[in-house]
Amino acid sequence: MAAERLAKVQWLVEHGYLKSERLKQTLLRVPREDFIPRRYRDYAYLEVPLPLRGKIASISCLHSYPLFYEPLGLDQGQKFLEVGLVSGFGTAVAREVVGAEGVVVAIEIDPVTFRFARKNLRRAGYTDVVLVRGDGGLGYPRLSPYDGISITAACPEIPTPLIEQLCIGGRLIAPVLEQDTQNLILIEKTAEGIRRQALYQVLYVPLRGLYGQ
Secondary structure (H helix, E strand, O other), X not given: OHHHHHHHHHHHHHOOOOOOHHHHHHHHHOOHHHHOOHHHHXXXXXXXXXXXXXXXXXXXXXXXXXXXXXXXXXXXXXXXXXXOOOOOHHHHHHHHHHOOOOXXXXXXXXXXXXXXXXXXXXXXXXXXXXXXXXXXXXXXHHHOOEEEXXXXXXXOOOOHHHHXXXXXXXXXXXXXXXXXXXXXXXXXXXXXXXXXXXXXXXXXXXXXXXXXX
């Protein structure tokens, strides 16, 4: 499937999703098919979400990862928090991008989804990521502050604890439900306050937990 992976990465570059060379090399290196239920492996590089065991769980299209990670400026040496472990693929990509000097924490509320992602990550050799089974809206204050936070489920508003766990200069990205649409919102925490920017309209499963829908 290496040829399909290469073609897909080239497609992401051509369509403007992928700009960072470090992220590009990571997507070429991490085999998405190894993070997908066996019956769907042949569809790993198609632009379709794939179902996953667990309550309302699905694996996002491949373009979703640069869609989130590029605006965050995810880079080497950063401390990154991912809300929504899903299959573990995004966690593996983030781990490769931040490198040995960085830290990746991933939280998942669904026990079935958590076990599936943990199994995938362990099998792929990603044993140094911090995996947490719990309410992602509460974050993981033990390792805060974070340079970047990604929420991979739609929320009515960005959870306050996650904003609090951002470092000054840190960025958070999340789908936010605004009237009848979901907008991908990027916020940056500065010494003067919070800067907020709407990027794209998207469609994600709802966030669960205290700050969910």
